[in-house]
Amino acid sequence: MTLAKATTRLLLTSLISAAGLASQASADRLVSIDGSLTEIIYALGAEADLVGVDTTSIYPEAATNLPDVGYMRALSAEGILSLAPDRVITTADAGPADALSQLQAAGIKIDILDNTPSLAGLISKIQSTAAVLGRREAGDDLAAQVEDEVEQAQRAIAEQLGSLNVMFVMDGGSRGFQVAGRDTLADGVLNVAGFTNVFEAIQGYKPLTPEAAINANPDVILMFHSQKNLEELATNPALSLTRAVQNGRLYNVDDLDLLSFGPRLGTALQGLLERMTDHT
Template sequence: MPLHAARTGRILLALGLLFGSVASAVAEPRRIVSAGGSVTEIVHALGAGDRLVGVDSTSFHPPEVRNLPDVGYLRALSAEPVLSLSPDMVLAEADAGPPEALTQLRAAGVEVVTAPDKPDIEGVAAKIETVAAALGREAAGEALKSEILARWAEVREAVAATGERPRVLFVLSTGSGAPLVAGLETSAAGIIEMAGGGNAIRDFTNFRPLTPEAGVALAPDVILVTRRTVDMLGGEAALLALPGLAATPAAEAGRVVAMDGLLLLGFGPRTPEAAARLARALHPDIELPAGPWDAE
């Protein structure tokens, strides 16, 4: 090979490595705002928690994220608090908004990545893939996904052996007005099914207010709530005394299951744990393998 050709080849290789490194550095976000508790969990599970500079008000886990600046509620974001943190990326759950705020962020040069939020185990896997790709941590994403799917396979096998499918009614208090109940195609319906229960509501999607007549007609065996709802209603006794619940089989048997809201409904890395804990509450005799669901 002629000397000048070899020299030219070495120069081109050096330039390629240089600009390739620069491109990788630019593509890899270093200052991230996370909007959505499950997305925040995934960022940490992928080992990129040190890149977070802010989170939304639904991000509670792991506990250290509570020390980060709070940019507001997931569905009521404002561009200004986010931009004040000088992020180069916003990672958000699919229902983050309003759309105008996300448009303003993009117009300001911030990359906005939204993760799918389907309430089943395939949705969790897709969410992990999206976040891992955005962070440039695809290999870590594949490892995390494999770990979660393996855990879920263990829980699913145990749930399948229970047979019984108690009717479960998920009740949510927003602090004003009648409590809401979860219909089909909700996170509550998804986790109830994964845990071996049957959603008591089969004739509508999303959430609707609980009425006395509807509660009696639904006849749930179990009332499922977040701990926050129990606190807002003044305790389990007050919950079961609600006009829509007092005459139900669940109230008569005192069967209330209260769980952490993000764990129960987040559909993030801890979803197999959530399903296992709920399954144990619905099926006291279930034989689960050892796992994170055994921790207090």
């Protein structure tokens, strides 16, 4: 064997070994706790590493076939440990803290990613997830695609709807309506869409009274998680006297995935635009 051939073989052997080590390094047994992260993992092509997800992980449908470790804010360390994961990837919304501490004490790697509800926050979340999985290039590609889709939707919304004052309402059933203020996913999506949240002065979700709704007098009301049809909702005293209802601009958005802040954000915004322009 010539020196050149021997050198080439040695180089190839080194490259194959390095590739094998890189593959092993990225093949952690992974539990994803946050539906948006689960969706990102699938979009990055890393779903084979998943051994469990939380109850918010409902897309893609294949994720619902994985073992369920429970609701992200009420986790049990025992349930997660039973899946023998190497790593848990989640956001700051997960808890309780004691459960996460138990996992760390058991030697489980935990990556807690930022979940700021903005386009920049989503791009950062995609890239951070990709870094954890050793798929930075795929993360950059996905981030660029998502950013382009969201910006296209933003331009279309600005051109076709313009500036609107919007109220986002969660129907709590017997607990009544809750309106979304700042530091909520709903407020984040309104900002990304280019709308003004009429209740941005409050923090979190607060009960909605007829007086507050009339004073806010939104151009548009987006209703989430209601079992009632729009005609019935429009007669509710907390909504009926608003400009939005009187102009027929009350919309149910349960099916648009607006609050997931995952890779389909651009699609969700486009769906919202289509729903609103169908009724204008």
